Amino acid sequence: MPEKPYDHNQIELKWLARWQNADFFKAEDLTSRPKYYLLEMLPYPSGTLHVGHIRNYTIGDTLARYKWMRGFNVLHPMGWDAFGLPAENAAIANRRHPREWTLANIAYMKQQHRRYGFSYDWHREVSTCEPEYYRWNQWFFLKMLERGLAYRAKALVNWCSKCGTVLANEQVVNGGCWRHEDTPVEQRELEQWFLRITAYADELLNGIDKLEGGWPERVLTMQRNWIGRSEGTDVDFRLAGTGEPIRVFTTRVDTIFGATCMILAPEHPLVARLVREEDRAKVKRMIDDRARRDPGDLVKEGLPTGHYALNPYSGEQIPIWVGNFVLMGYGSGAIMAVPAHDDRDFEFCSRYGIPIRPVIRPVEGELAAEGALESAFVDDGVCERSGEFSGLPSAEARRRMTAKAEKEGFGKGSVTYRIRDWGISRQRYWGTPIPVVHCPGCGVVPVAENELPVLLPLDIQITGTARSPLEHVPEFVHARCPKCGGGARRETDTMDTFIDSSWYFYRYCDAHNDKAPFDSAKIAYWFPIDQYIGGVEHAILHLIYSRFFTRVMRDLGLIANDEPATRLFTQGMVIKDGVKMSKSKNNVVSADEAAERYGSDTARLFVLFAAPPEKDVDWQDAGVEGMIRFLGRVYRFVTRNAAARGGSGAADARILRKLHQTIRKVTEDFDSRWHFNTSLAAVMEFVNHLYAAEAELSSSAMQEVLEKLVLLLGPFAPYVAEEMWEELGRTGPVFKQSWPEFDPELAREELAEVVVQINGKLRGRIHLPFGTPKEELERAALADEKVQPLLAGKQVIRAITVPDRLVNFVVK
RNA sequence: GCCCGGGUGGCGAAAUCGGCAGACGCAAAGGACUUAAAAUCCUUUGGUGGGCAACCACCGUGUGGGUUCGACCCCCACCCCGGGCACCA
Numbered sequence: 001m002p003e004k005p006y007d008h009n010q011i012e013l014k015w016l017a018r019w020q021n022a023d024f025f026k027a028e029d030l031t032s033r034p035k036y037y038l039l040e041m042l043p044y045p046s047g048t049l050h051v052g053h054i055r056n057y058t059i060g061d062t063l064a065r066y067k068w069m070r071g072f073n074v075l076h077p078m079g080w081d082a083f084g085l086p087a088e089n090a091a092i093a094n095r096r097h098p099r100e101w102t103l104a105n106i107a108y109m110k111q112q113h114r115r116y117g118f119s120y121d122w123h124r125e126v127s128t129c130e131p132e133y134y135r136w137n138q139w140f141f142l143k144m145l146e147r148g149l150a151y152r153a154k155a156l157v158n159w160c161s162k163c164g165t166v167l168a169n170e171q172v173v174n175g176g177c178w179r180h181e182d183t184p185v186e187q188r189e190l191e192q193w194f195l196r197i198t199a200y201a202d203e204l205l206n207g208i209d210k211l212e213g214g215w216p217e218r219v220l221t222m223q224r225n226w227i228g229r230s231e232g233t234d235v236d237f238r239l240a241g242t243g244e245p246i247r248v249f250t251t252r253v254d255t256i257f258g259a260t261c262m263i264l265a266p267e268h269p270l271v272a273r274l275v276r277e278e279d280r281a282k283v284k285r286m287i288d289d290r291a292r293r294d295p296g297d298l299v300k301e302g303l304p305t306g307h308y309a310l311n312p313y314s315g316e317q318i319p320i321w322v323g324n325f326v327l328m329g330y331g332s333g334a335i336m337a338v339p340a341h342d343d344r345d346f347e348f349c350s351r352y353g354i355p356i357r358p359v360i361r362p363v364e365g366e367l368a369a370e371g372a373l374e375s376a377f378v379d380d381g382v383c384e385r386s387g388e389f390s391g392l393p394s395a396e397a398r399r400r401m402t403a404k405a406e407k408e409g410f411g412k413g414s415v416t417y418r419i420r421d422w423g424i425s426r427q428r429y430w431g432t433p434i435p436v437v438h439c440p441g442c443g444v445v446p447v448a449e450n451e452l453p454v455l456l457p458l459d460i461q462i463t464g465t466a467r468s469p470l471e472h473v474p475e476f477v478h479a480r481c482p483k484c485g486g487g488a489r490r491e492t493d494t495m496d497t498f499i500d501s502s503w504y505f506y507r508y509c510d511a512h513n514d515k516a517p518f519d520s521a522k523i524a525y526w527f528p529i530d531q532y533i534g535g536v537e538h539a540i541l542h543l544i545y546s547r548f549f550t551r552v553m554r555d556l557g558l559i560a561n562d563e564p565a566t567r568l569f570t571q572g573m574v575i576k577d578g579v580k581m582s583k584s585k586n587n588v589v590s591a592d593e594a595a596e597r598y599g600s601d602t603a604r605l606f607v608l609f610a611a612p613p614e615k616d617v618d619w620q621d622a623g624v625e626g627m628i629r630f631l632g633r634v635y636r637f638v639t640r641n642a643a644a645r646g647g648s649g650a651a652d653a654r655i656l657r658k659l660h661q662t663i664r665k666v667t668e669d670f671d672s673r674w675h676f677n678t679s680l681a682a683v684m685e686f687v688n689h690l691y692a693a694e695a696e697l698s699s700s701a702m703q704e705v706l707e708k709l710v711l712l713l714g715p716f717a718p719y720v721a722e723e724m725w726e727e728l729g730r731t732g733p734v735f736k737q738s739w740p741e742f743d744p745e746l747a748r749e750e751l752a753e754v755v756v757q758i759n760g761k762l763r764g765r766i767h768l769p770f771g772t773p774k775e776e777l778e779r780a781a782l783a784d785e786k787v788q789p790l791l792a793g794k795q796v797i798r799a800i801t802v803p804d805r806l807v808n809f810v811v812k
Numbered sequence: 813g814c815c816c817g818g819g820u821g822g823c824g825a826a827a828u829c830g831g832c833a834g835a836c837g838c839a840a841a842g843g844a845c846u847u848a849a850a851a852u853c854c855u856u857u858g859g860u861g862g863g864c865a866a867c868c869a870c871c872g873u874g875u876g877g878g879u880u881c882g883a884c885c886c887c888c889a890c891c892c893c894g895g896g897c898a899c900c901a
Contacts, residue, residue, distance in 0.1 A: 611824070
């Protein structure tokens with residue numbers, strides 16, 4: 001049969017049409033077949049996919065197809081993270097409704113997904129901006145409210161006085177408003193909703209140990225640091241004069257005799273009272289300034305209040321300052337400054353001439369003289385000048401000093417976390433309405449469960465002014481109080497979109513349930529996720545929130561698993577010309593362009609072949625050409641040999657061995673580290689061998705080789721594999737065939753190649769049967785014609801032999 | 813500043829357990845086919861030196877040390893690149 005040219009467009013469009021309405025990738029709930037839940041992070045529907053997205057989904061799709069071929073019941077869903085600020089910005093810029101804009105983007109991107117042959121079960125598609133989805137956000141919120149996991153508190157927000165609106169953090173550019181860069185952002189205090197993630201801080205931290213091995217180490221490290229557990233001591237100093245307590249948290253209570261001042265965060269509640277009238281403006285400036293600046297280039301500044309605090313251990317009076325580097329959100333918002341033993345305090349106190357008093361000496365060394373330190377001594381050591389605690393090692397002093405505080409009631413041992421409660425209020429339109437009303441009589445009242453969803457009104461003008469766009473919609477704002485039936489004002493804040501993505505993967509298991517977020521039995525079947533794939537940029541927020549939601553849902557009795565996913569894979573980016581693809585750099589390669597020019601099979605192959613999936617890859621057109629060349633090479637070979645009469649058969653054994661070695665290599669890559677670049681290299685190498693042996697293969701060997709080759713390529717290049725499968729006269733989609741097994745006997749080389757070294761340098765190779773005993777190996781190595789002359793006149797001191805691999809002679 | 817990654821040909825990379833450095837692909841050069849070109853197929857391709865040649869010798873995985881019969885791989889110090897965190901008391 002004559003070969004056919006590889007026309008990728010014709011092939012891909014043919015199968016695209018055939019697959020359009022097929023239900024190929026439907027996952028079955030609750031079967032006895034082994035399940036495999038494979039998930040890629042759902043995208044924000046920004047408008048169009050580029051080849052960076054394609055890489056992410058190709059990694060997942062290739063694995064999904066392999067698992068199908070391995071007989072798994074694969075759940076491979078896709079959805080849309082469809083709420084969010086860009087839709088609102090687009091509305092302001094183009095006068096297009098966020099919903100309309102979002103839905104159009106989704107429709108377009110879905111076609112792009114199909115064009116690439118991604119094997120999603122579209123029956124389970126989830127779009128987070130639909131009431132069918134977000135009503136369950138509201139439901140979870142109510143459950144958390146009932147359990148005290150949702151609460152209101154005052155918090156600072158970014159405010160632009162020109163827009164008259166709240167700014168999201170990403171709308172703050174260099175300390176100014178994104179639309180009015182000359183207008184500095186101010187900090188305003190607003191009542192906001194929070195979720196009590198800190199209640200789970202310890203559990204989230206301890207759970208990390210169990211993810212070890214399944215999640216990348218650096219993600220786990222980032223999460224540990226983010227939670228930031230510190231053990232220390234709360235100590236109440238007393239305000240001189242009134243005696244009222246001022247609490248500080250310290251991990252180094254052993255240094256407390258060296259405290260030479262106390263510093264309050266500018267937002268600390270006492271500051272308003274203690275600071276002199278004429279300094280109020282300075283404090284306000286400190287607060288705004290900190291919000292605007294990179295924390296890196298903030299210079300430590302302070303302001304004395306003129307008041308004093310009493311150290312409960314020494315009775316000493318120390319001055320109280322306000323300092324811009326003290327954080328209100330951590331500990332109690334007040335610190336004791338021990339400049340001799342803390343770098344930050346050292347810097348601050350040096351600047352303002354506050355005494356620096358060493359009270360810890362190195363274990364082997366002298367206590368530094370007062371004022372003699374060049375920098376803080378921050379290590380543990382031995383306490384000195386510390387009253388009854390002098391002479392104690394730091395750790396012991398901490399224990400005894402904490403015990404004393406507890407006994408005398410001025411403090412206690414304490415654990416503090418860096419992680420804060422999750423502020424979920426957004427003064428935005430395009431998000432999930434928070435389901436509560438504000439009643440003048442009853443206060444904050446939750447909407448009844450059977451009243452959900454609180455629908456986001458669609459008739460709205462988005463102008464970018466006012467506290468929140470929803471405030472302009474009277475029929476939304478005017479509500480009845482569920483408790484007393486009187487008039488009430490509906491909450492106009494919407495939820496952070498991280499809520500949407502914190503539990504969407506549960507919804508995939510039961511996407512159309514209108515009675516509950518999902519059926520728990522289905523979750524029990526599918527969960528936990530076997531493999532989650534996404535960008536490392538979500539290592540902290542999305543993945544911690546998801547772990548938090550999972551635990552809340554477990555405690556609500558809805559699910560049994562503690563963690564959402566047993567394995568996580570973070571893939572690298574696709575870059576172009578050495579930099580990240582972005583619209584502003586004008587170097588974006590669109591998914592459409594790649595598919596039209598090269599075909600989606602080729603694009604898929606390139607992103608897998610260019611580097612292992614965890615590394616960044618540079619999109620290079622020349623490299624892509626190489627992949628289309630390879631597919632053409634395979635395609636022509638298969639088509640011209642599909643019905644060939646067959647040759648001598650002289651190469652049969654050799655090629656079949658190579659075939660089984662190739663199957664082994666590809667299978668091992670799938671089952672271990674997903675280095676598809678080496679899998680594909682092995683297949684290419686095999687094809688190179690086929691070209692060399694084409695005339696020497698018997699017809700039966702050829703048939704077997706062609707069939708297995710097509711199956712091997714199936715997960716990587718689904719279109720051309722399907723076409724070739726048909727050319728071979730076979731029916732049924734490739735991904736429903738069994739993955740080829742390799743036979744270790746057939747894959748084995750006849751003879752082992754044993755390397756001969758002299759003093760570690762390669763000098764020759766000998767070929768011997770596998771399992772040749774050591775002595776014989778050495779005898780053969782000595783007899784080798786290349787080795788022999790080099791050993792003449794030398795004395796062999798030792799021979800190191802690795803069976804079937806190597807002999808190394810150590811000579812003098 | 814701290815914590816992770818990483819540094820291998822002209823380029824992307826491979827070497828999975830301390831045992832043949834550079835598989836596979838790109839680019840480049842040469843050849844075959846063609847009126848010609850494209851496409852395709854074949855060959856060569858880490859560096860230096862030598863040989864008409866098959867080939868031979870030496871050097872070579874960021875730098876400098878170390879461990880080892882043997883190091884891209886392990887240890888110590890340093891340089892460079894990328895990422896994350898960054899006043900968390």
